[in-house]
Amino acid sequence: MSKKTLVMGASTKPNRYSNYALERLIDRGYDVVAFGKREGQVSGISIETELVPYEDVHTITLYLGPKNQTAYYDYIVSLNPKRVIFNPGTENPELYQILREAKIPFEASCTLVLLSTNQY
Template sequence: MKKKTLVMGASLNPARYSNFVISRLVSHGHQVVAFGLRSGNVSGIEIDTELKNYEAIDTVTLYLNPTRQEQYYEYIIGLQPKRVIFNPGTENPEFYQLLKDANIDFEVACNLVLLSTNQY
């Protein structure tokens, strides 16, 4: 089953993992939306610079350090995703608890590894 995924912390820089994961998600046939500091296009996906009320988000994958995540807690919880993936460097026990309280699953994992091992 293909999962609609929001990439938080999307980057236009092809050397960044968030950029690479957008391309990999698209190549695996997942519907992707992206939020970042700079607008642009990665693999046909427009990076939004304003928060939108995306519908039917299955997964939010984070590429924001814990300090930067704080301003998005309510927004992400409000989207009511099925899960949030904390990629390496984004681990955040405070946010884990908020997600638990909201009955949202989370994983501390590398999105790229999950895709490459068919565990996404």
């Protein structure tokens, strides 16, 4: 699929929603890249711990709380994604404003729900 997705806050722990999202995206055939605090793999996808300047990122789906997002504002904007998804618990009005100014669409939604209802 053409919608390359960056999962920010990726985890190898199977009980984490970011892990479920990685697996569902991969199962659906999306091109997935991942960033997290700890290295590891989920369904063959490596979780990077360094910021990689990916190209052609369609969607960034956030699994980082607002306090943990601040260090990545510039990085998120630099990737110029087509959209940013704020999963439950990641809503951040400060980042919303930064994205508005950069003309990057965003939505407060749930990646897992979007996938399960074919709205991703």
